[in-house]
Amino acid sequence: xxxxxxxxxxxxxxxxxxxxxxxxxxxxxxxxxxxxxxxxxxxxxxxxxxxxxxxxxxxxxxxxxxxxxxxxxxxxxxxxxxxxxxxxxxxxxxxxxxxxxxxxxxxxxxxxxxxxxxxxxxxxxxxxxxxxxxxxxxxxxxxxxxxxxxxxxxxxxxxxxxxxxxxxxxxxxxxxxxxxxxxxxxxxxxxxxxxxxxxxxxxxxxxxxxxxxxxxxxxxxxxxxxxxxxxxxxxxxxxxxxxxxxxxxxxxxxxxxxxxxxxxxxxxxxxxxxxxxxxxxxxxxxxxxxxxxxxxxxxxxxxxxxxxxxxxxxxxxxxxxxxxxxxxxxxxxxxxxxxxxxxxxxxxxxxxxxxxxxxxxxxxxxxxxxxxxxxxxxxxxxxxxxxxxxxxxxxxxxxxxxxxxxxxxxxxxxxxxxxxxxxxxxxxxxxxxxxxxxxxxxxxxxxxxxxxxxxxxxxxxxxxxxxxxxxxxxxxxxxxxxxxxxxxxxxx
Amino acid sequence: xxxxxxxxxxxxxxxxxxxxxxxxxxxxxxxxxxxxxxxxxxxxxxxxxxxxxxxxxxxxxxxxxxxxxxxxxxxxxxxxxxxxxxxxxxxxxxxxxxxxxxxxxxxxxxxxxxxxxxxxxxxxxxxxxxxxxxxxxxxxxxxxxxxxxxxxxxxxxxxxxxxxxxxxxxxxxxxxxxxxxxxxxxxxxxxxxxxxxxxxxxxxxxxxxxxxxxxxxxxxxxxxxxxxxxxxxxxxxxxxxxxxxxxxxxxxxxxxxxxxxxxxxxxxxxxxxxxxxxxxxxxxxxxxxxxxxxxxxxxxxxxxxxxxxxxxxxxxxxxxxxxxxxxxxxxxxxxxxxxxxxxxxxxxxxxxxxxxxxxxxxxxxxxxxxxxxxxxxxxxxxxxxxxxxxxxxxxxxxxxxxxxxxxxxxxxxxxxxxxxxxxxxxxxxxxxxxxxxxxxxxxxxxxxxxxxxxxxxxxxxxxxxxxxxxxxxxxxxxxxxxxxxxxxxxxx
Numbered sequence: 001x002x003x004x005x006x007x008x009x010x011x012x013x014x015x016x017x018x019x020x021x022x023x024x025x026x027x028x029x030x031x032x033x034x035x036x037x038x039x040x041x042x043x044x045x046x047x048x049x050x051x052x053x054x055x056x057x058x059x060x061x062x063x064x065x066x067x068x069x070x071x072x073x074x075x076x077x078x079x080x081x082x083x084x085x086x087x088x089x090x091x092x093x094x095x096x097x098x099x100x101x102x103x104x105x106x107x108x109x110x111x112x113x114x115x116x117x118x119x120x121x122x123x124x125x126x127x128x129x130x131x132x133x134x135x136x137x138x139x140x141x142x143x144x145x146x147x148x149x150x151x152x153x154x155x156x157x158x159x160x161x162x163x164x165x166x167x168x169x170x171x172x173x174x175x176x177x178x179x180x181x182x183x184x185x186x187x188x189x190x191x192x193x194x195x196x197x198x199x200x201x202x203x204x205x206x207x208x209x210x211x212x213x214x215x216x217x218x219x220x221x222x223x224x225x226x227x228x229x230x231x232x233x234x235x236x237x238x239x240x241x242x243x244x245x246x247x248x249x250x251x252x253x254x255x256x257x258x259x260x261x262x263x264x265x266x267x268x269x270x271x272x273x274x275x276x277x278x279x280x281x282x283x284x285x286x287x288x289x290x291x292x293x294x295x296x297x298x299x300x301x302x303x304x305x306x307x308x309x310x311x312x313x314x315x316x317x318x319x320x321x322x323x324x325x326x327x328x329x330x331x332x333x334x335x336x337x338x339x340x341x342x343x344x345x346x347x348x349x350x351x352x353x354x355x356x357x358x359x360x361x362x363x364x365x366x367x368x369x370x371x372x373x374x375x376x377x378x379x380x381x382x383x384x385x386x387x388x389x390x391x392x393x394x395x396x397x398x399x400x401x402x403x404x405x406x407x408x409x410x411x412x413x414x415x416x417x418x419x420x421x422x423x424x425x426x427x428x429x430x431x432x433x434x435x436x437x438x439x440x441x442x443x444x445x446x447x448x449x450x451x452x453x454x455x456x457x458x459x460x461x462x463x464x465x466x467x468x469x470x471x472x473x474x475x476x477x478x479x480x481x482x483x484x485x486x487x488x489x490x491x492x
Numbered sequence: 493x494x495x496x497x498x499x500x501x502x503x504x505x506x507x508x509x510x511x512x513x514x515x516x517x518x519x520x521x522x523x524x525x526x527x528x529x530x531x532x533x534x535x536x537x538x539x540x541x542x543x544x545x546x547x548x549x550x551x552x553x554x555x556x557x558x559x560x561x562x563x564x565x566x567x568x569x570x571x572x573x574x575x576x577x578x579x580x581x582x583x584x585x586x587x588x589x590x591x592x593x594x595x596x597x598x599x600x601x602x603x604x605x606x607x608x609x610x611x612x613x614x615x616x617x618x619x620x621x622x623x624x625x626x627x628x629x630x631x632x633x634x635x636x637x638x639x640x641x642x643x644x645x646x647x648x649x650x651x652x653x654x655x656x657x658x659x660x661x662x663x664x665x666x667x668x669x670x671x672x673x674x675x676x677x678x679x680x681x682x683x684x685x686x687x688x689x690x691x692x693x694x695x696x697x698x699x700x701x702x703x704x705x706x707x708x709x710x711x712x713x714x715x716x717x718x719x720x721x722x723x724x725x726x727x728x729x730x731x732x733x734x735x736x737x738x739x740x741x742x743x744x745x746x747x748x749x750x751x752x753x754x755x756x757x758x759x760x761x762x763x764x765x766x767x768x769x770x771x772x773x774x775x776x777x778x779x780x781x782x783x784x785x786x787x788x789x790x791x792x793x794x795x796x797x798x799x800x801x802x803x804x805x806x807x808x809x810x811x812x813x814x815x816x817x818x819x820x821x822x823x824x825x826x827x828x829x830x831x832x833x834x835x836x837x838x839x840x841x842x843x844x845x846x847x848x849x850x851x852x853x854x855x856x857x858x859x860x861x862x863x864x865x866x867x868x869x870x871x872x873x874x875x876x877x878x879x880x881x882x883x884x885x886x887x888x889x890x891x892x893x894x895x896x897x898x899x900x901x902x903x904x905x906x907x908x909x910x911x912x913x914x915x916x917x918x919x920x921x922x923x924x925x926x927x928x929x930x931x932x933x934x935x936x937x938x939x940x941x942x943x944x945x946x947x948x949x950x951x952x953x954x955x956x957x958x959x960x961x962x963x964x965x966x967x968x969x970x971x972x973x974x975x976x977x978x979x980x981x982x983x984x
Contacts, residue, residue, distance in 0.1 A: 027624075029624065030563060039556045062531035063534050064528070064529055067528065076598055076599045086590065086599055091589065093601065094582075094583040096579050106568055107568045109583055121613070132521065132522075141835065152643075
């Protein structure tokens with residue numbers, strides 16, 4: 001494995017693309033825009049899934065599974081949603097192939113097997129799910145419905161990048177149904193808070209919770225909550241969204257319930273999702289010119305142990321010391337790899353585990369055997385030290401927590417340092433052009449101003465922050481009154 | 493919830509269809525042949541997934557994810573495989589919809605967005621995966637590759653049934669690459685053994701391990717291992733298959749490796765899978781006229797506790813006794829539901845949990861409070877008894893194991909009773925017609941005989957058993973010599 005990774009300051013985008021491949025996370029497939037998620041990348045995604053799934057279940061949600069395909073007539077029922085996704089839909093039109101009469105061994109689409117109604121490969125599942133909920137809901141007693149689905153979705157993207165923007169991606173999509181507006185709104189905000197909790201406390205990614213402006217909302221939503229994170233290159237990344245859908249889907253699919261007084265009303269809805277895009281956020285928040293940096297809580301291998309030996313006998317002596325350590329680490333649910341491969345030199349192994357972001361590396365050689373010591377290295381700050389063998393568990397426990405909090409703190413400082421206040425449009429443009437990051441500025445609330453700023457600076461409103469103080473002012477563009485600052489940035 | 497389920501002896505097929513819906517496992521969707529897996533059904537599937545995933549990982553396999561779509565040119569590369577699936581392929585031909593000019597608010601396929609090459613929605617992933625492995629394999633050092641994927645696949649079926657045969661289904665597909673024929677063959681058999689272990693020890697389903705005859709093999713395989721189970725109506729169900737693919741896919745995709753001597757050879761392959769079809773096997777092995785019967789190891793709710801009370805005060809007294817029991821059961825990882833809903837009467841709850849197959853039901857009322865007793869009911873044999881409150885944990889531990897082994901033993905006896913020996917074709921036909929189940933008969937090994945039997949009796953060769961004794965004889969149809977008996981049955 002060649003360690004030579006493009007440096008971030010030379011070409012951030014290239015660094016990212018190289019790292020995804022060199023760290024064995026994913027690669028492009030022969031299907032345009034679709035990726036192969038390799039075992040090491042998938043193992044990180046599995047850890048993310050397991051934690052999110054736990055958090056969803058703890059808040060009363062259950063998993064279910066709905067069809068991959070959406071008949072066109074259902075897809076188009078909620079007009080805004082349909083319009084929002086129509087241009088990126090993969091469409092199934094036939095259900096059979098046949099032998100190509102002109103090319104033996106080749107197949108062609110059998111024109112006799114044309115579907116009466118085309119099927120859309122789901123870009124999101126509101127339509128198929130609300131068409132199902134219609135049959136599940138009669139009265140308030142059937143509510144709330146709190147369902148999540150882990151699934152693949154397809155959105156035909158013209159320019160794709162591994163994890164960040166792929167034609168097919170993996171995600172979870174929650175779809176809930178409620179008897180009151182208030183309950184649905186609370187659900188949407190709750191799930192956004194869960195996403196924020198997960199991003200910060202497991203992925204180590206500081207996020208800003210906010211609301212989307214109307215033009216940035218999910219197609220079909222009345223309010224979109226989001227978490228926004230700042231990548232090392234100063235561009236923002238939307239890491240999760242949670243939508244209050246009002247009664248739009250209930251109206252489109254005629255889903256009514258009888259309330260306690262027997263009166264019929266449309267059901268209130270939310271939907272919320274995070275995807276394999278989070279892998280991109282994880283990579284671009286923590287990693288460095290040496291490769292991936294992973295938070296211990298999501299690292300598939302938390303500790304790698306590399307023996308330095310010249311003879312089989314030396315290896316055996318080392319293993320005698322190391323085996324009980326491995327057993328104890330495993331009993332503490334710490335995942336450990338004892339990399340005693342004799343096909344690769346220690347230097348190669350160091351590079352490989354560095355580029356793959358293994359949080360803790362232990363090296364033990366003949367001298368350590370004599371002294372009852374070992375070398376311990378932390379990937380986040382690349383520092384190593386010699387410790388007494390007997391202190392190894394204490395040290396690992398400390399590092400597991402310290403690396404987790406250290407990488408969060410570094411990212412937190414970076415994010416905060418890169419939220420800049422602009423009080424004039426000149427300041428705004430200068431920050432976006434020269435410094436990047438978030439610009440906190442007053443905005444008059446109009447789509448026109450938003451559009452003008454986007455056109456002139458490429459920055460969009462990332463969110464209207466929820467937790468920031470509400471300071472009144474005047475729009476940097478129109479000078480009209482503004483109730484609070486909003487965050488702008490160029491974004492992934 | 494109406495308990496009235498069609499009786500099995502009246503109409504087995506109808507009983508099955510009703511049970512799947514009434515037990516809240518799944519339902520048909522508005523997409524032809526695709527099902528919605530409801531939360532209760534999905535929770536059982538999740539338990540199956542978790543256990544299988546553990547068993548795969550313990551045997552060195554890792555998960556990954558490959559694209560949903562297969563370009564037609566890759567799909568057709570391995571000819572037998574392509575031919576086997578060509579007639580049931582959903583085909584994506586376009587990547588965009590546009591507004592229908594003649595129907596405001598409606599969408600039509602945008603003919604300008606026609607794909608240059610059609611994409612097949614994967615019916616199985618050998619093609620896309622071997623096209624990927626090609627780039628991963630250069631030398632014997634890159635082998636073996638032991639990868640599994642959890643995914644959805646689509647096979648366009650004309651007649652569909654919930655879980656048993658659906659256009660889209662969920663499954664896992666393992667795809668491994670090896671440097672020797674022997675290693676690949678061992679892998680294929682190992683995975684079949686894991687499936688058998690899982691079916692018997694977790695699902696409580698006795699299975700017969702065997703090999704498929706040539707005509708029943710997976711398209712593209714050189715040998716197919718399988719596990720076959722017998723359903724209550726005397727029809728067999730193929731519960732899992734594991735394929736030795738020889739070098740077929742390596743040759744189709746030109747995947748070669750350098751062995752230790754530097755010589756190039758094609759890579760050896762296996763693939764193996766089980767699907768949501770196992771849900772059908774689970775239902776049809778254990779359930780009865782009262783509803784579902786679940787093995788405790790896969791039951792989403794293992795214990796349900798129903799309080800009998802007339803006043804809030806009585807409920808509080810019961811809860812005071814029950815809450816610590818629930819805490820302790822949870823700490824022992826037993827999933828328990830305390831069903832104290834005041835919207836439903838006890839009788840309704842009894843029916844609901846019976847039809848949903850909850851293994852253990854506890855009922856506690858005012859009289860039990862006085863006597864420090866409770867009523868405990870086991871779903872498998874519908875027996876109830878009064879026990880001392882203090883014995884509840886011991887009793888539950890016993891029942892969890894006893895129900896698990898009891899339902900397996902019942903199914904095992906049923907299966908064995910329904911394997912009948914036929915020494916003449918008359919006997920064979922009579923058994924198939926009048927008794928069903930497996931027929932153990934000599935067969936001359938030819939496809940012609942197999943085809944004749946299928947045409948005349950609808951019975952197919954389910955497998956050539958691996959573990960049965962090898963008794964020589966003469967084919968019941970042709971009277972030609974046969975090295976061992978094989979198992980025939982009508983099958984799902």
